[in-house]
Amino acid sequence: MRLNTMRPSHAPQEATRQVASTSVSGSGVRGNARFTLRLKVFVAFALLATVGGSGGVLSLFRLHEVARIYQNEQSEVAVHEAVHEDRIALLSLLDLVNRHQYQPERDEPKLHDLIEKRMLQLGASTETCNGCHSHLPAHVEFTAQLNELRQGLASLLKPAFANPAGGAVSLAAVEASITALEDSRGRMEARFHQLLDRRRDNGKDILQPTVWQHLALVFGGLAAALLLAWLISRATSRHIMPLIVAARRIGSGDVSRPVEVPHDPDLAQVAVALNEMAALVAQQASEDARRQLLNRTLSSQEDERRRVARELHDTLGQSLSALLMEIKSRNAHGQATVSPVDGNGLEARVSCLLDEVHRMAWDLRPPLLDDLGLHSALGRYTEELAQRRAMPIDFQVVGLAQWDDRLPRDIETVLYRVAQEALHNVVRHAHASRASVVLVRRDQEVALLVEDDGSGFDVETIRRDSASLGILGMQERVALAGGGLTIVSAAGKGTTVRAQIPLSGLPT
Amino acid sequence: MSIRIVIADDHLVFRSGLRALLQREDDIEVVGDAGSPDEVVSQLERTRADVLVLDLSMPGGLSGPQLAESVLKRYPRMRIVVLTMHEDPYYLREMFRVGVHGYVVKKSGADDVVRAVRAASRGEFHVDASLGGMAVSSLVAPGARLREGRAAQLTPRERDVCRLLALGYTNAEAGEKLFISERTVESHRTNIMTKLELKNRAELVRFALDNDLVR
Numbered sequence: 001m002r003l004n005t006m007r008p009s010h011a012p013q014e015a016t017r018q019v020a021s022t023s024v025s026g027s028g029v030r031g032n033a034r035f036t037l038r039l040k041v042f043v044a045f046a047l048l049a050t051v052g053g054s055g056g057v058l059s060l061f062r063l064h065e066v067a068r069i070y071q072n073e074q075s076e077v078a079v080h081e082a083v084h085e086d087r088i089a090l091l092s093l094l095d096l097v098n099r100h101q102y103q104p105e106r107d108e109p110k111l112h113d114l115i116e117k118r119m120l121q122l123g124a125s126t127e128t129c130n131g132c133h134s135h136l137p138a139h140v141e142f143t144a145q146l147n148e149l150r151q152g153l154a155s156l157l158k159p160a161f162a163n164p165a166g167g168a169v170s171l172a173a174v175e176a177s178i179t180a181l182e183d184s185r186g187r188m189e190a191r192f193h194q195l196l197d198r199r200r201d202n203g204k205d206i207l208q209p210t211v212w213q214h215l216a217l218v219f220g221g222l223a224a225a226l227l228l229a230w231l232i233s234r235a236t237s238r239h240i241m242p243l244i245v246a247a248r249r250i251g252s253g254d255v256s257r258p259v260e261v262p263h264d265p266d267l268a269q270v271a272v273a274l275n276e277m278a279a280l281v282a283q284q285a286s287e288d289a290r291r292q293l294l295n296r297t298l299s300s301q302e303d304e305r306r307r308v309a310r311e312l313h314d315t316l317g318q319s320l321s322a323l324l325m326e327i328k329s330r331n332a333h334g335q336a337t338v339s340p341v342d343g344n345g346l347e348a349r350v351s352c353l354l355d356e357v358h359r360m361a362w363d364l365r366p367p368l369l370d371d372l373g374l375h376s377a378l379g380r381y382t383e384e385l386a387q388r389r390a391m392p393i394d395f396q397v398v399g400l401a402q403w404d405d406r407l408p409r410d411i412e413t414v415l416y417r418v419a420q421e422a423l424h425n426v427v428r429h430a431h432a433s434r435a436s437v438v439l440v441r442r443d444q445e446v447a448l449l450v451e452d453d454g455s456g457f458d459v460e461t462i463r464r465d466s467a468s469l470g471i472l473g474m475q476e477r478v479a480l481a482g483g484g485l486t487i488v489s490a491a492g493k494g495t496t497v498r499a500q501i502p503l504s505g506l507p508t
Numbered sequence: 509m510s511i512r513i514v515i516a517d518d519h520l521v522f523r524s525g526l527r528a529l530l531q532r533e534d535d536i537e538v539v540g541d542a543g544s545p546d547e548v549v550s551q552l553e554r555t556r557a558d559v560l561v562l563d564l565s566m567p568g569g570l571s572g573p574q575l576a577e578s579v580l581k582r583y584p585r586m587r588i589v590v591l592t593m594h595e596d597p598y599y600l601r602e603m604f605r606v607g608v609h610g611y612v613v614k615k616s617g618a619d620d621v622v623r624a625v626r627a628a629s630r631g632e633f634h635v636d637a638s639l640g641g642m643a644v645s646s647l648v649a650p651g652a653r654l655r656e657g658r659a660a661q662l663t664p665r666e667r668d669v670c671r672l673l674a675l676g677y678t679n680a681e682a683g684e685k686l687f688i689s690e691r692t693v694e695s696h697r698t699n700i701m702t703k704l705e706l707k708n709r710a711e712l713v714r715f716a717l718d719n720d721l722v723r
Binding site: 310313314315317318319321322324325326328329332351354355358367368370371372376377379380392394395396398399434435436437438440442447449451453486488496498500 | 517518519521522525526529564565567571572573593594595596597598599602614615617618619674675676678679680707708709710711713714716717722723
C-alpha cells in the first residue's frame with residue numbers, strides 16, 4: 001500500500017509566497033538586517049562619540065582650570081604663610097623693643113640674629129612667590145610689596161647698627177618704622193585676601209557650570225551627532241537608494257530587468273535576493289494567470305453546461321412533454337389522429353425521446369445540485385450509476401444534514417465533478433465489485449472519498465502517465481478550491497481517491 | 509363549486525397545452541397562469557386560487573423548492589401540485605417535506621394532473637404512479653439502523669480506528685494520529701470489517717453513525 005499525496009499545485013499562491021519568503025530570508029534579508037544593524041550601531045556610536053567628545057573637551061578644559069586654581073591657591077597659601085611669619089617676626093621684634101629697653105651691647109647680637117633670620121625667611125618667601133606664583137596676576141605687585149617690606153625692615157635695623165650709642169632715638173625710630181611697616185603689611189595682607197577671595201569666586205564659577213552651559217553642552221552635542229548621523233546615513237543611502245527603487249519596481253510587478261549588483265557585499269546580497277524575488281514574482285504571475293484562466297474556463301464550462309441543460313429541459317423537454325401529454329390525452333379519449341396502434345407507438349417513442357433529453361440534461365449538470373445541494377445530487381448520481389452499471393455503490397454522509405446544510409456552491413460543484421470523475425474511473429478501469437462514496441464534513445474542512453475494491457494501480461506510474469487527464473483534472477479542480485487530492489492505491493488493494501477542501505474563510 | 513387553479517410553467521407551449529386539457533374538466537377552472545416565480549406570486553395575489561400547479565424548474569429567482577416554500581409560508585392553505593420533469597426521489601422527498609400535496613411527472617399525462625389536483629383540493633396527497641415505489645424506498649431506506657449496538661464487539665483501539673476511518677482519514681493518517689503504524693491500522697480495519705460484516709468505507713461510516721462513533 002502506498003500513500004501518495006498529490007498536492008504539487010495546491011494553494012499555489014501561498015506556496016509560491018512561502019518559497020519566496022524562504023529564499024529571501026535565506027540570504028538577502030538576513031544580510032540586509034545585518035547591514036541595517038551595522039548602520040544603526042555605527043550611527044549610535046557616532047552619536048555617543050560626539051557627545052562624549054564634546055563633553056570630554058569641556059571636561060579637559062575644566063580640569064586644566066581646576067588645576068590652575070589649585071596651584072594658585074597653593075602658592076597663595078605659601079605666600080600668606082610667609083607673610084604671616086614675617087608678621088610674627090615683626091611683632092616679636094616690636095615686642096622686644098617695647099618690653100625691654102634696647103641695649104645695643106646686650107641686644108644687638110640677638111637682634112642681629114633675629115633680623116638675619118627674618119631676612120632669610122623673607123628671602124625664602126620671595127623665592128616661593130617667584131617659584132610657584134608666576135602666573136598670578138598679583139604676583140608682581142605682591143613681590144614688590146614683599147621686597148619693600150624687606151628693605152623697610154633692613155633700613156629699620158641699619159641705624160641700630162650704625163649708632164650703637166643713640167639707642168633711645170633709634171628705638172623710637174624703630175618703633176615708628178615698625179608701626180609704618182605693620183600698616184603697610186596689613187594693607188598688603190588685606191589686598192592679598194581680596195585677591196584670594198576673587199580667585200576663589202572665579203574658581204567656583206568654573207567648577208559649577210551654569211544651566212546655560214549645560215544646555216549648550218547637550219544641544220551642541222546633539223546637533224553635532226545628528227549632523228554626523230545624517231552625513232553617514234546619506235552616504236549609505238546613496239548606495240541603498242537604487243535597491244529601494246528596484247524593490248518598489250519589483251513590488252509593482254515590473255520584472256523586466258534585473259537589479260544591478262553593487263560592490264558592497266551586504267548590499268550585493270540584498271540585490272541578489274531582490275533578483276531571486278523578481279524571478280519568483282515573474283513565475284508566480286504566470287502561474288496566477290494560468291490558474292485564473294483555468295478557473296474561468298472551468299466556471300464558464302459549468303455555466304455553459306447549466307445553460308445547455310436548462311435549454312434542453314426548457315425547449316426540447318418541454319415541447320416533448322407537451323407533445324406527449326397531447327398524444328396521451330388523445331389516446332385516452334379515443335381522439336387519435338392516427339390509428340390507436342400507431343398512437344401508442346408514438347407515445348412510447350416520444351416518451352423515450354423525453355427520457356433521453358432528460359438524461360442528457362442531467363449528465364451535463366444535474367439541476368438537483370443547484371436546487372437541493374451536493375448531498376442529494378451525489379445520492380441521486382450514485383443510485384443512478386449503480387443501477388446503470390449494475391454495481392452497488394454505497395453512499396454515506398457525515399456531518400451534513402440532507403436538507404439544510406449547503407456547502408459553498410463552488411465547492412459543491414468541484415466535489416460533484418470529482419466524484420463523477422472518480423466513479424467514472426472505477427466503472428471503467430477498476431474491475432471493482434463495489435464502490436463507496438463518503439462525504440465528510442469535519443470542523444473547517446469537507447472531504448469526499450471515493451473507494452473501490454478493484455484492481456488498484458501504482459499511483460506513481462499513473463501520475464507520470466500524461467494520458468491520465470482525469471486525475472489531473474480532479475487535482476486542478478480541487479487545487480483551485482484551495483484543497484488537495486490524495487490517491488491511495490496498490491495493485492490488488494483497491495483505490496481511494498480523496499478530495500479535501502478547507503471551508504474556513506470561504507463565503508458560504 | 510369548481511376548483512380554481514393557477515398553472516405555473518415557464519414554457520408557453522406546454523402551459524397552454526395543459527391549460528386546454530384541464531379546461532375540459534367540469535370541476536376545474538384555470539383562473540391564471542404564470543411563466544416565472546414573480547408571476548406566480550402576482551397571480552396568486554390576484555386570483556385567490558385553491559391549487560397551484562407548479563413546475564420545479566422555472567428560470568429566474570427562486571428554485572422550485574424555494575418558491576413552493578415561500579408560497580406556502582404566505583398562503584398556508586394553498587395546495588400545491590408539483591408538475592415536473594424530475595423523476596427523482598430526492599425532489600419528491602424535498603417537495604413533500606416543504607409541504608406540497610401532489611407530485612406528478614410531466615411524462616405521465618394530463619389525467620394524472622387532474623387526479624392530483626382533485627386529491628390536493630380535498631387535502632389528500634397524490635404521488636405519481638410511476639414514482640410510488642421510489643417514494644416508499646426512500647422512506648424505508650434510511651430508517652433501518654445498521655448493526656446498532658454492535659460497537660461493543662470492537663476493542664477500544666478498533667473503535668478509535670473505526671472513528672478516524674469514518675471521518676475520512678487514510679490508513680496512514682489514522683496511524684499517525686494514533687501513534688501506530690499504517691500496517692497496524694490496516695489490520696485493525698480488516699478486523700473491524702470482518703467482525704461487523706462491513707463491505708466498504710461507506711458501510712463503516714454508516715455503522716459509525718448508527719453507533720454514535722461519529723456525529
